[in-house]
Amino acid sequence: MSPTNNHINYIELYANDLDSVKTFYTNVFEWTFxxxxxxxxxxxxxxxxxxxxxxxxxxxxxxxxxIYHNNLENIRLKILDYGCKISVDIFSFPGGRRFQFIDPTGNELAVWCHE
Structure with a gap:
């Protein structure tokens, strides 16, 4: 697919340890690197x-x-299993629920799902 003007196309984050960040995102969210x-x-x-x-x-x-995930409780436990911290616990908002966490290198991200 070709990039579209004015749409988010790529995200860059920093990491102090590339191996730990790859292990985390591969095992928790099944990303490939x-x-x-x-x-x-x-x-x-x-x-x-x-x-x-x-x-x-x-x-x-x-x-x-x-990041979207259809089972917040399950993915939250998986994140905790990797020693990461939950920075904002699960809360509801119009149309869904979400929480925020700190990844192995200090980046804060969120995971949400539909109500």
């Missing part, structure tokens, strides 16, 4: 392509990436 050298890995199978760039700097989140 392609390494491009020692400091960059791209991901697919996530609904939107993106990548993680290795950094030694502290990670400050500039965007909240939201």
């Amino acid at each position: 392609t390494d491009y050298g020692p400091t960059y890995t791209a991901f697919e199978n996530s609904g939107l392509s993106g990548g993680f760039e290795k950094t030694d700097k502290p990670i400050t989140n500039g965007a909240l990436v939201v």
